[in-house]
């Protein structure tokens with residue numbers, strides 16, 4: 001297959017992420033419409049915000065003649081999972097710089113990445129803290145080989161450009177768009193390109209994520225004030241689960257017939273439902289929630305979810 005054909009299998013198609021409306025007594029009671037943009041359906045291996053964020057990174061790397069991609073992530077990183085597959089599909093060599101020690105056997109995310117051909121380079125947590133330091137990055141590139149560097153979570157200018165394309169597929173008016181927020185790249189891409197009348201609700205999934213205020217201001221570049229960062233729905237911290245959250249997911253999935261991931265989209269949706277229940281939205285409000293994918297990471301959480309169901 002030619003390079004162009006390889007690229008076209010992943011990114012050159014019209015994005016397929018339909019908008020579905022939720023039918024739910026709670027939402028009806030409060031007169032609020034919630035629709036979900038099913039970005040998780042974009043691709044079986046490179047889905048949700050990963051598809052959006054990687055698109056222009058990989059196309060740019062290809063155009064600039066790179067054949068290797070290097071990026072960073074924790075052992076449960078959806079970004080690493082998606083990058084490994086996207087790299088294989090577009091015929092790149094990929095290197096994942098992974099926080100922490102290697103465990104045998106590898107967890108489902110890292111074993112998937114290795115199966116996809118990603119070279120895993122484990123670094124200590126102390127070393128990993130330097131991931132944004134250009135000197136450390138250059139040293140890594142010198143050690144591991146010439147490569148195009150994509151930051152942790154994929155959040156750079158090229159990623160924001162990809163996220164902005166979501167609006168091309170939204171043809172109805174919404175007062176709000178809700179997204180889970182980790183590094184802030186997805187929310188920032190939406191903030192930068194949102195129609196004037198739409199506010200972005202960024203649900204932080206990390207505890208103590210006040211720094212995201214600054215980060216969103218920086219990434220959104222300018223005086224845009226069309227967003228709100230919600231800090232109370234991390235549910236105890238990154239990737240922490242509670243019986244409440246798992247119950248919510250089970251009910252949601254039984255009613256609406258599609259899955260959420262426990263680390264990002266479930267916390268956003270749980271938060272959104274809480275905000276509706278607390279009457280934070282005027283009756284008649286129309287909200288679009290982004291399903292940013294992440295379902296691959298769910299495999300690693302099944303056992304913890306089952307324990308909470310039994311508790």
Ligand SMILES: Cc1ncc(COP(=O)(O)O)c(C=O)c1O
Nearest residue numbers: 078182183184185186264292294
């Ligand atoms: C499924 C999913 N949703 C949302 C996010 C948050 O995106 P961002 O890091 O751009 O804030 C991530 C992040 O990494 C993710 O994997």
